[in-house]
Amino acid sequence: MQTKLTYEWGEGVYTLLSWFKKEKVKNARVLVAGAGALGNEVVKNLALFGVGHIFVVDFDQIEISNLTRSVLFREADAYSHSYKAEVVAKRAMEINPQIKVTPIVGNLFSEVGFGLYRSVDVVIGCLDSRIARYQLNRLCMRAGKTWIDGSIENLTGAVRVYAPGISCYECGLSREEFNNIMLRTGCADVVRTQSKEGRVATTPISASIIGAMQVQEAMKVIHQNEDEPSPFKTLEGKMWRYEGMTNTTSIYRFASWKKNCPAHERWDDTIKGEGLSASMTVAEALKKLKKIAGTKEVEINLRNNKFVDVIISDRPEKEFRVMLPESKLDSYIKKSEELRKLSYRTLFHKHFYENINEDFPYQDLTLQQIGIPTFDVVEITTEKGMRHVELTGDANLYE
Numbered sequence: 001m002q003t004k005l006t007y008e009w010g011e012g013v014y015t016l017l018s019w020f021k022k023e024k025v026k027n028a029r030v031l032v033a034g035a036g037a038l039g040n041e042v043v044k045n046l047a048l049f050g051v052g053h054i055f056v057v058d059f060d061q062i063e064i065s066n067l068t069r070s071v072l073f074r075e076a077d078a079y080s081h082s083y084k085a086e087v088v089a090k091r092a093m094e095i096n097p098q099i100k101v102t103p104i105v106g107n108l109f110s111e112v113g114f115g116l117y118r119s120v121d122v123v124i125g126c127l128d129s130r131i132a133r134y135q136l137n138r139l140c141m142r143a144g145k146t147w148i149d150g151s152i153e154n155l156t157g158a159v160r161v162y163a164p165g166i167s168c169y170e171c172g173l174s175r176e177e178f179n180n181i182m183l184r185t186g187c188a189d190v191v192r193t194q195s196k197e198g199r200v201a202t203t204p205i206s207a208s209i210i211g212a213m214q215v216q217e218a219m220k221v222i223h224q225n226e227d228e229p230s231p232f233k234t235l236e237g238k239m240w241r242y243e244g245m246t247n248t249t250s251i252y253r254f255a256s257w258k259k260n261c262p263a264h265e266r267w268d269d270t271i272k273g274e275g276l277s278a279s280m281t282v283a284e285a286l287k288k289l290k291k292i293a294g295t296k297e298v299e300i301n302l303r304n305n306k307f308v309d310v311i312i313s314d315r316p317e318k319e320f321r322v323m324l325p326e327s328k329l330d331s332y333i334k335k336s337e338e339l340r341k342l343s344y345r346t347l348f349h350k351h352f353y354e355n356i357n358e359d360f361p362y363q364d365l366t367l368q369q370i371g372i373p374t375f376d377v378v379e380i381t382t383e384k385g386m387r388h389v390e391l392t393g394d395a396n397l398y399e
């Protein structure tokens, strides 16, 4: 029989590093957006450092083609179509059983509570599309969090660090890039099926180099201390670029912070909604929100994810009752044979609700059923103006 060793992770190893603060790392909370090639490397390194609580978000399933550059995936995971976030979490806790890794299978923008963004020390972006970066940037800026973006292509890669007040992804977009994003995210009443951006060729080398740099920058953010001068130089407002063909690395200034950029809106006014949870019905939540905000009228604004009750096809003209948040519509259509076949020749228009008050006809649905994730922050309109209230009753799900 094996006897278990009693030890503390990193004891006698990391403790030799002058800058390493064991308690800070152990208590750190890091959100990793994306569990692909970069996400694998990033989570592996965070686990090796002993970062106490890691949250991994990804909606995708593992495919055979992922195996060439994803250190935490196995062949069997691809055959079983396992979710990337779940497998990454499980394997990282095998590497370091003293940490907690919480997987979230879902969309970053509409299915991760904003309270979680507010509660972490730093966010690491391991994404492969502009739209996802644009959306993640908005959330991080709103929460006042630094986010570390990684990108890889062929033998090259780059790390960019965005921080509120210093640099913003949206400010750095060209007019053309911005219009392209708007084209793909806009148009409220038409249902569009998610199209994947073209697959980019990458190697395990660029993934591990860029992922490693991202975690190194994250460790610097975790160790930030306003009372002491930092021993580190960070990449805040800069881009670090690695070029494997020629073995060159370079640092560029990359800061862009324009006036009137809509991404700079901060939700610093957020009130904690003790006892408020996404598992409450709309009726219960409206009642509680009135109490918390001290107002007579409350209307929840579904900013990220509207509630769709019916979709209507053009040809033939037909109505389908779906009762789903917008973010779930795409996979719902793909799963239903009738809708999937129709989707090739018709446009679906949706009937949706984005302002939820006492007139909303489905009062018995829970907040989660209408598309508000657990531990989210809801924006409400009241007779005294706009308020932001956290579903603090769900915080224990993320401890």
Ligand SMILES: [Zn+2]
Pocket (backbone or CB within 6 Å): 168, 169, 170, 171, 172, 256, 257, 258, 261, 262, 263, 264
């Ligand atoms: Zn901006």
